[in-house]
Amino acid sequence: MTGWQITAASVAGLVAVVAFYLGRRPTTLQNAAQDFDMARRTVRSRRNAAAVSGEYLCAASFLGIAGAILADGADALWYPIGFTAGYLVLMLFVAAPLRRSGAYTLPDFVEGRLGSRGIRWFASLITVLIALLYLVPQLQGAQLAVTALLPIPGWAGPAAVIGVVLVTVLGGGMRATTLAQAFQYWLKLFAIAVPTLALCVVFIGTGGQAATGLGTAAPPTLPSDTTVTVDTPVTLEVDAPTRLHAEGVVDGAPADGEVLWSAEVPHQVAAGTTLRLAEGTPTPIVAEAPADNTDWLAPGNDGTWDLLGTYSLLTALLLGTMGLPHILARFYTNPDGRAARRTTLHVVLLIGLFYLFPTLLGALSRLYVPQLLITGRTDAAVLLLPTAMLPGLGGQLIATVVVAGVFSAFLAATSGLVYSVAGVISADLMPERVRDFRVAAVLLALAALGLSLLPRHPDIAHSIAIAFALAASTFCPVLVLGIWWRGLTAKGAAAGMAIGGLAVLAALALDIVSDYTGGWAPVLVERPALLSVPAAFVVTVLVSLASRQAETTMVNSFMLRMHAPDRLGFVTDAAIPRYGRAEERIRLSHGQGRHRR
Missing domain, CATH: 1.20.1730.10 (Sodium/glucose cotransporter)
Structure with a gap:
C-alpha cells in the first residue's frame, strides 16, 4: 500500500x-x-x-x-x-x-x-x-x-x-x-x-473552469486520459459518436482495440472489460441517467x-x-x-x-x-x-x-x-x-x-x-x-x-x-x-x-396520556415484561438525574 x-x-x-x-x-x-x-x-x-x-x-x-x-x-x-x-x-x-x-x-x-x-x-x-x-x-x-x-x-x-x-x-x-x-x-x-x-x-x-461547464448542452468531458475497468455488466449511452479503446466484450462481441460508439443505440459492456478514453472525450453515461448537462x-x-x-x-x-x-x-x-x-x-x-x-x-x-x-x-x-x-x-x-x-x-x-x-x-x-x-x-x-x-x-x-x-x-x-x-x-x-x-x-x-x-x-x-x-x-x-x-x-386512558399537556403529569413509562416497571417519574421527583436542556 x-x-x-x-x-x-x-x-x-x-x-x-x-x-x-x-x-x-x-x-x-x-x-x-x-x-x-x-x-x-x-x-x-x-x-x-x-x-x-x-x-x-x-x-x-x-x-x-x-x-x-x-x-x-x-x-x-x-x-x-x-x-x-x-x-x-x-x-x-x-x-x-x-x-x-x-x-x-x-x-x-x-x-x-x-x-x-x-x-x-x-x-x-x-x-x-x-x-x-x-x-x-x-x-x-x-x-x-x-x-x-x-x-x-x-x-x-x-x-x-x-x-x-x-x-x-x-x-x-x-x-x-x-x-x-x-x-x-x-x-x-x-x-x-x-x-x-x-x-x-x-x-x-x-477560475471556475473545469472541463466542460455544467450549463452546456453536452455530456461532461474527461479531464485527463482515463482507464476504467467495469466490475459488473453495464449499459452505456453516448451523446455523440465516440471513439475509445476496449479490451473485453462490448455489445456481445469480443473487442481488443479501438471502437466507435454511435449515439443511436445503447452499448452493452460485460464485466471485466477495460475501457480507455482520451482526455476531452465526452463521458459515456449509464443508461437512464441524464446524458448531457442541460438535462x-x-x-x-x-x-x-x-x-x-x-x-x-x-x-x-x-x-x-x-x-x-x-x-x-x-x-x-x-x-x-x-x-x-x-x-x-x-x-x-x-x-x-x-x-x-x-x-x-x-x-x-x-x-x-x-x-x-x-x-x-x-x-x-x-x-x-x-x-x-x-x-x-x-x-x-x-x-x-x-x-x-x-x-x-x-x-x-x-x-x-x-x-x-x-x-x-x-x-x-x-x-x-x-x-x-x-x-x-x-x-x-x-x-x-x-x-x-x-x-x-x-x-x-x-x-x-x-x-x-x-x-x-x-x-x-x-x-x-x-x-x-x-x-x-x-x-x-x-x-x-x-x-x-x-x-x-x-x-x-x-x-x-x-x-x-x-x-x-x-x-x-x-x-x-x-x-x-x-x-x-x-x-x-x-x-x-x-x-x-x-x-x-x-x-x-392511552389517548389521554398521549395528548394531555406534560405539566399535568400523566406520563408514565410502560411496564415492560421481563423488565420491571420504570420508575423514572419518582426518581425525577426526588431530584436525581434531572433532565437538562
Missing part, C-alpha cells in the same frame, strides 16, 4: 478506537436494565439531537447524495429535502404524543395502544425487516469505500464495521451509544464541511413517470422517518413530550446544515470525476474527488478527513440499528434481557453482514429509500392513526401493515428481477411508496371500521 492508503486506513482505525472508547467509558454507571436501555432519561435535548442526527446521517447521506447528484442532477435534490423534511412531519404529528405514551419501542406502542400481544410480534418482525434493509446499504457502502481506497478484499470493510459496532453496543448501552453518536455527528459535519469548503476554494482559485440541471425530464417517481420518493422519505426503529428509540431518552419535540426541532437544524455540503460535492464531481458515470459507482465520488481536484499532498489530506467522516457514518447508523433492533428481538423473543440482548445483537449483525456480501443495487441512496418505503407503508399508518384516531383496531392495524409491507417487498423482488433481466420495471416498482402507503392507510381504516368495538377504558 502507498503512504496515502496507509494514512487513510489509520484514520478509519482511529475513528473506530474513539467510538470504542466512548462506548465503554460510561459502562460502570449503568447498573440497572432501564439505565442500560434509556440512558436514565437524563440526556440533554441538544446532545440527544446530535445523537439522533449522528445515527440518521448514514452512508446514503455521506456517499449516496453526492453520488445521486453526480448521476441524476436536479432530480436527486429531493433526497436531502426529503431526509430533512421527514423530521418536520415527525415533529408535528408523532414525537410528543409518542414519548408521552410511555412506550420504549414501536412494538411497545402498538401493544399498548391496541392491547394485542399478537400484533406486537408482527410489529417486531417488521422492525427486523426494516433494520436489515437499512443495515445492508451501510455495510455495502463500507465495501465500496474499502475497494475504492485500499488494495484489500471488499468484505473487509463490512466485517470491520460490524466488529467495532458489536464491541461498542454490547458493552455500552444507550447512554454510551448517545455519547458516541453525538461525537460522530460533529465529526461527520467537520469531515464534510471542511473538505467541501476547501475544494470550493480550489475550484474558484482555478442534468433540469428536473423532471422524463415527463409524467418521472414526476410520479419524485412524488413516490418524497412520500417514502417524509413518512418513513417516523417508522425507523433506531431513530424513534432516541426520543424515549427524553423525559417528556415537550423535550421530544424540542429535540426534533434541533435535529431539523443539524441535518439541514449537513445536507448543504454533499450537494456541492455532487456538482463538483460532475466536473472532476465523470469517469464514475461509466461504471455507475457514483457513490465513490466523495472519496475520489479531493485527489482528483488537488493532486498531491493537499488532496490526500482532504481525502483523509473525508475518510474519517465516511467511516463515522457507517459506525453511527449501524450501531444505532443494531442496538435498537436487538432490543426489540430480545424483549419479544428471548428471556433475561441483557444476556439475550447480546445474542440478538450478534445474530442481527451477522445476518446483515451476510446479506451485504450479495450483489447490490449500485445506488446507495436508492437502497436506503426502500427501507424508508417499508417503514412508511407499515408503521406510519399505525402511528398516525393510533395517535390521532380512536377508531383504530388491532385487526385494522395488522391488515394495513400486512398490505403495505407485502406491497413494498413484492416491488423490491420485482425490481431485483428487473435488474437482471433488462431493467423493464416501471418507476413505481423501483419507488413503490406512492401506491403502498395510501393502500396501507385505506386498508387500515376500512378494516378498523368493520371490526370496531365500543371504546374501552384502556383506549381512553
Whole structure:
C-alpha cells in the first residue's frame, strides 16, 4: 500500500478506537436494565439531537447524495429535502404524543395502544425487516469505500464495521451509544464541511473552469486520459459518436482495440472489460441517467413517470422517518413530550446544515470525476474527488478527513440499528434481557453482514429509500392513526401493515428481477411508496371500521396520556415484561438525574 492508503486506513482505525472508547467509558454507571436501555432519561435535548442526527446521517447521506447528484442532477435534490423534511412531519404529528405514551419501542406502542400481544410480534418482525434493509446499504457502502481506497478484499470493510459496532453496543448501552453518536455527528459535519469548503476554494482559485461547464448542452468531458475497468455488466449511452479503446466484450462481441460508439443505440459492456478514453472525450453515461448537462440541471425530464417517481420518493422519505426503529428509540431518552419535540426541532437544524455540503460535492464531481458515470459507482465520488481536484499532498489530506467522516457514518447508523433492533428481538423473543440482548445483537449483525456480501443495487441512496418505503407503508399508518384516531383496531392495524409491507417487498423482488433481466420495471416498482402507503392507510381504516368495538377504558386512558399537556403529569413509562416497571417519574421527583436542556 502507498503512504496515502496507509494514512487513510489509520484514520478509519482511529475513528473506530474513539467510538470504542466512548462506548465503554460510561459502562460502570449503568447498573440497572432501564439505565442500560434509556440512558436514565437524563440526556440533554441538544446532545440527544446530535445523537439522533449522528445515527440518521448514514452512508446514503455521506456517499449516496453526492453520488445521486453526480448521476441524476436536479432530480436527486429531493433526497436531502426529503431526509430533512421527514423530521418536520415527525415533529408535528408523532414525537410528543409518542414519548408521552410511555412506550420504549414501536412494538411497545402498538401493544399498548391496541392491547394485542399478537400484533406486537408482527410489529417486531417488521422492525427486523426494516433494520436489515437499512443495515445492508451501510455495510455495502463500507465495501465500496474499502475497494475504492485500499488494495484489500471488499468484505473487509463490512466485517470491520460490524466488529467495532458489536464491541461498542454490547458493552455500552444507550447512554454510551448517545455519547458516541453525538461525537460522530460533529465529526461527520467537520469531515464534510471542511473538505467541501476547501475544494470550493480550489475550484474558484482555478477560475471556475473545469472541463466542460455544467450549463452546456453536452455530456461532461474527461479531464485527463482515463482507464476504467467495469466490475459488473453495464449499459452505456453516448451523446455523440465516440471513439475509445476496449479490451473485453462490448455489445456481445469480443473487442481488443479501438471502437466507435454511435449515439443511436445503447452499448452493452460485460464485466471485466477495460475501457480507455482520451482526455476531452465526452463521458459515456449509464443508461437512464441524464446524458448531457442541460438535462442534468433540469428536473423532471422524463415527463409524467418521472414526476410520479419524485412524488413516490418524497412520500417514502417524509413518512418513513417516523417508522425507523433506531431513530424513534432516541426520543424515549427524553423525559417528556415537550423535550421530544424540542429535540426534533434541533435535529431539523443539524441535518439541514449537513445536507448543504454533499450537494456541492455532487456538482463538483460532475466536473472532476465523470469517469464514475461509466461504471455507475457514483457513490465513490466523495472519496475520489479531493485527489482528483488537488493532486498531491493537499488532496490526500482532504481525502483523509473525508475518510474519517465516511467511516463515522457507517459506525453511527449501524450501531444505532443494531442496538435498537436487538432490543426489540430480545424483549419479544428471548428471556433475561441483557444476556439475550447480546445474542440478538450478534445474530442481527451477522445476518446483515451476510446479506451485504450479495450483489447490490449500485445506488446507495436508492437502497436506503426502500427501507424508508417499508417503514412508511407499515408503521406510519399505525402511528398516525393510533395517535390521532380512536377508531383504530388491532385487526385494522395488522391488515394495513400486512398490505403495505407485502406491497413494498413484492416491488423490491420485482425490481431485483428487473435488474437482471433488462431493467423493464416501471418507476413505481423501483419507488413503490406512492401506491403502498395510501393502500396501507385505506386498508387500515376500512378494516378498523368493520371490526370496531365500543371504546374501552384502556383506549381512553392511552389517548389521554398521549395528548394531555406534560405539566399535568400523566406520563408514565410502560411496564415492560421481563423488565420491571420504570420508575423514572419518582426518581425525577426526588431530584436525581434531572433532565437538562
